[in-house]
Amino acid sequence: MPSTPFQPPFSLRASALVFALTGSLAACGGGGSSEAESIGTTVGTETTVIAGTTSGQVPVPAAGLAVDTSQPDQVVGSGTPASCTGQAVVDAVAQGGKIRFNCGPDPVTITLGSTAKVFNNRPDVTLDGGGLITLSGGGSVRILYQNTCDAAQVWTTANCDNQETPRLTVQNMRFTQGNATGQLTDGGGGGAIFVRGGQFKIVNSVFTNNLCDSTGPDVGGGAVRVLSMFQNRPVYVVQSTFGGGSGLGNRCSNGGALSSIGVSYSIYNSLLSHNAALGNGANPQRAGTPGGGSGGAIYNDGNTFNLSVHGSQVTDNSASEGGSAVFFVSNDLTGHMTLSDSVFVRNPATRFGTDGLPGFFVLAAPGQPVVTRTTISH
Numbered sequence: 422m423p424s425t426p427f428q429p430p431f432s433l434r435a436s437a438l439v440f441a442l443t444g445s446l447a448a449c450g451g452g453g454s455s456e457a458e459s460i461g462t463t464v465g466t467e468t469t470v471i472a473g474t475t476s477g478q479v480p481v482p483a484a485g486l487a488v489d490t491s492q493p494d495q496v497v498g499s500g501t502p503a504s505c506t507g508q509a510v511v512d513a514v515a516q517g518g519k520i521r522f523n524c525g526p527d528p529v530t531i532t533l534g535s536t537a538k539v540f541n542n543r544p545d546v547t548l549d550g551g552g553l554i555t556l557s558g559g560g561s562v563r564i565l566y567q568n569t570c571d572a573a574q575v576w577t578t579a580n581c582d583n584q585e586t587p588r589l590t591v592q593n594m595r596f597t598q599g600n601a602t603g604q605l606t607d608g609g610g611g612g613a614i615f616v617r618g619g620q621f622k623i624v625n626s627v628f629t630n631n632l633c634d635s636t637g638p639d640v641g642g643g644a645v646r647v648l649s650m651f652q653n654r655p656v657y658v659v660q661s662t663f664g665g666g667s668g669l670g671n672r673c674s675n676g677g678a679l680s681s682i683g684v685s686y687s688i689y690n691s692l693l694s695h696n697a698a699l700g701n702g703a704n705p706q707r708a709g710t711p712g713g714g715s716g717g718a719i720y721n722d723g724n725t726f727n728l729s730v731h732g733s734q735v736t737d738n739s740a741s742e743g744g745s746a747v748f749f750v751s752n753d754l755t756g757h758m759t760l761s762d763s764v765f766v767r768n769p770a771t772r773f774g775t776d777g778l779p780g781f782f783v784l785a786a787p788g789q790p791v792v793t794r795t796t797i798s799h
Contacts, residue, residue: 462502463530470669472593472625473660473690479732479762481689485657487592487624490549494518501525507533510556514565517543517587522554530555530597539567541619542575545587550594550626558599558631563611565591569618570649571606581618582649589616592624596644601633608639610673610680611646618649622657629664633673638704638712641680641720643671643696648682653726655685662692663718670695670738674713675704675748676720677738683723690732693718698740698748703772714741715782716748717768725755733763738780743773746780749790758783758790765797 495513497520498505505524513520514537522529533556539546546567550556558564567589568574570581578584591614599613607617612631628644644663647656663678664670671678677696679686698720700713717738721728728749735746746768749758768780775783779799783790 461532462505462524464502464525464527470627470629470662470665472627472662474692474732474734477732477762478690481659482687485622485624485659485687485689488519488547488549488590490519490521490547492519493521493549494544495520496523497521498523502527502529505529505531507531507535511535511537514538514546514548515540515543517546519547519549521549522551524554528553528555530557532557532559533562533564534559536563536566538574539587539589540574541569541577541587543587545589547590547592548594549592552593555595555597557597558613560598561600563601563604563613563615564596564599565614567616567619567621568607583651584618585651586619588620590622590624591626593626595627595629596631597629599631599644603634607648609634610640610642610676612642612671612673613644614646615642616645616647618651620651620654621647623659623661624657625660627662627665628671628678629669631671635672635674635699636711636713637674637700638702638706639682639722640674640713641676641716643673643677644679646676646680647684650684653683653685655687655727655729656681658686658688658691660690664695665692667695670697672697672699674698674700676716677740678718680716680720681722681726683726684721685727686719686721687729688731688733692734694734694736694738696738698742701741703742715743716740717745719747719749721747721749721756724751724753726751727757727759729759730763731761735763735765735768737767739769740771743771743782744780745769745771748782750782750784751786752784754784754786756785756789758785760790760795761793763795765795767799769799
């Protein structure tokens with residue numbers, strides 16, 4: 422789904438300063454470790470990267486809270502790691518409903534050999550890992566897919582790009598080594614998770630080392646790619662981490678962590694660090710280039726949509742073109758951006774940016790962004 426093309430101003434480059442409006446400065450931090458997995462189920466995997474920020478918590482709206490899974494519809498596993506297979510996850514997602522895991526008392530990584538796909542005529546899907554489950558794409562497959570406009574997943578309404586269900590939630594999970602490289606449906610992207618249509622939220626989860634195509638003018642979302650949310654309701658990202666340390670970041674041509682076209686994000690108490698936009702040539706791409714390279718952490722494109730970031734830390738991300746932290750282009754200049762109680766630091770200067778907002782490239786409604794008690798600095 423291509424967006425309306427734009428040509429970034431060549432001469433703009435963000436200046437290095439601290440942007441602290443109507444309040445005090447926030448703090449930042451991060452950490453991490455490396456991990457390696459093979460096909461199968463492994464026990465005792467990396468758990469040192471925590472989900473979200475540890476201080477300065479901002480209250481989360483009810484719509485962004487975790488789903489009650491105390492009475493699950495399905496349970497993956499029968500008490501041992503060996504019983505928790507990738508195929509069992511694929512089968513559970515296909516059936517839908519509230520899904521929990523019974524893989525033993527220790528952290529477990531389940532490596533999928535194929536993508537788990539939501540069927541649009543099944544109940545809403547909630548994956549709850551209980552803080553113990555990592556789903557891995559093994560470096561070769563996307564992990565999770567929902568698409569209301571994909572006939573293979575069953576059409577359920579005449580307006581597939583604006584329908585209320587399915588409602589997909591991932592909570593208390595880890596996603597690693599998902600790979601959507603070469604995926605072409607609806608423009609591809611979303612190394613760990615691709616969602617088009619319905620509704621979607623992420624709660625208390627961690628995304629590391631996921632990737633999609635390294636070049637292309639509009640492909641994006643090393644971790645997550647979202648299109649066509651119902652009534653433009655936001656994707657909630659709550660108490661979650663994308664990257665979290667050196668060598669753990671997610672990467673794609675655009676939007677190393679998060680990418681969307683015409684979709685709003687509401688991000689609360691989350692950490693986005695060490696993610697990268699790898700492309701070269703922007704969008705539309707310059708002559709002789711493959712395109713892309715914008716939005717090291719977040720890539721928002723389209724017309725009317727909003728980005729809200731509250732109580733979060735966006736640090737140490739990189740991009741080769743525009744917006745090492747955030748790329749936000751509302752083509753019709755109706756989009757709104759709100760930043761509160763957050764920190765955007767060590768997102769280095771890129772080829773083009775917005776003056777006074779280091780690490781940002783913003784084309785939005787007049788007066789945007791609205792910045793409160795937030796630090797913005799290279």
